[in-house]
Amino acid sequence: MMASIQIAPSAVRQETPVAKEASSPQCATCGLHSLCLPTGLGESDMQRLDSIIGRRRRIPRDGHLYRMDDGFAKLYAVRVGHFKTYQVNSSGEQQITGFQMPGELLGMDAIGAGRHHCGAVALEDSEVCEIPFARLEELFGEVPALLRHFHRLMSQEITREQNAMLLLGGMRAEQRLAVFLVNIGARYAARGYSSNKFQLRMMREEIGNYLGLTIESISRLLSKFKKDGYLKVSNREIEVLDPVRLKALAAGATH
């Protein structure tokens, strides 16, 4: 079952050293601010948040944003690109725990122990905003709306993972993949893209790993969905031809 995806070693593909951006990040002008940490803040509060946000940081494809057990100091907001988070189990195998897209926050699992519980790897050349957590905590006292939204985000992270448990614990392979595709589509829709036509940013093997299935099962299921007219698949380009029936599958229709 367990796929052994290679994690690029430290040396390979390091992040670009100190490519500090000339322009400092600006939540107000960022198209993602309604999905991200500043959601719901007024203009002046948003500026205060801006003032603590560090440099943007570029992570090349396959580069680590952070590694398991790294000390925790910052949260990260995905600005451009996609990431995966993964754990390594006691047998040394990877388990992917999530895929993150622009506007989503990374690192909240590290607050508890003060060190990162997962590793985070860029699936393509990506960019994040660094949010120093100590300074964010200071701001919480001054900007209650920020604190409340932060709690919402952590809570949503919990429900997201509960939904993953539902998927892994109680669904057949076919339904898992259908849920996965519908979920990806919905998240693109929330970002203003098509929910029915998108590019997968991860390998088949990574999808399988995340869904608790093998790469072969993913491949077979995609072929089957294609054959049955649910999807058009070419490489990583997915077009959902029959969203209604795909959602029905995701909802548990026996086929």
Place this chain on the structure above:
Amino acid sequence: MMASIQIAPSAVRQETPVAKEASSPQCATCGLHSLCLPTGLGESDMQRLDSIIGRRRRIPRDGHLYRMDDGFAKLYAVRVGHFKTYQVNSSGEQQITGFQMPGELLGMDAIGAGRHHCGAVALEDSEVCEIPFARLEELFGEVPALLRHFHRLMSQEITREQNAMLLLGGMRAEQRLAVFLVNIGARYAARGYSSNKFQLRMMREEIGNYLGLTIESISRLLSKFKKDGYLKVSNREIEVLDPVRLKALAAGATH
């Protein structure tokens, strides 16, 4: 695969109406305070927390503490007894997302949407402390240590669920059950009880549901563990006879 455990309907086994306790709860004198929300607070801060904590509430066995989609107003700290949390998927089947024991917090998944994302049911006659969230939020501004610990707890909830994903996504049945038993034991140890001898509070079917397995698989695995000398099992009483080998199994030893 999906077990259809019955959820007691509203009418059955209602919570005792307004059995308000004579004594108000006292974190300072509660044996669980080093596992619960007040962890790390000084005496005066703990008193301030005490002052907002509502009545204790008793929930009889099989009674709901809250249901899915109930509006969110309070967090709950388990004081006595055990709970399970569950979701219902689109096919109407239950998926258990966790088991909670004394000192653990319930309801954090509800902050995001303002309504409960899971239901919570008592596995035995139980008691919780109610923590009105609005008042807790007010306290956050005054007691920074409380806020920090609250963030730790939410973060730990995230990592707990990520660990569950690791279990469901990448482990064989045998390993899943071993991990489950080791985990339960560790949590009892943290509460001052034996990690090697304890009473399961849930049915086989609930264990199976949580682990993504059938009741038959759980039963067979317990019989196997017994036969192989890992455990002594009589009904819900578990005694771990060979903790080292059980942990090895949990860590992925191929047997």
Place this chain on the structure above:
DNA sequence: CGCGGAATTGAAAATACTCAAAATTAGTGG
């Protein structure tokens, strides 16, 4: 054009499930 990683496909095998029946335990009322 050829190389290497990624994806697809097939066949056999393993794991866990389903269905069915029996055994055990818990709960209820006499």
Place this chain on the structure above:
DNA sequence: CCACTAATTTTGAGTATTTTCAATTCCGCG
């Protein structure tokens, strides 16, 4: 306290799903 019933658990046999192993095929890229 016992008898009876319902609920839970165990066990067995057969089956379905998914994995494994192996062999191609496809695609991007130098």
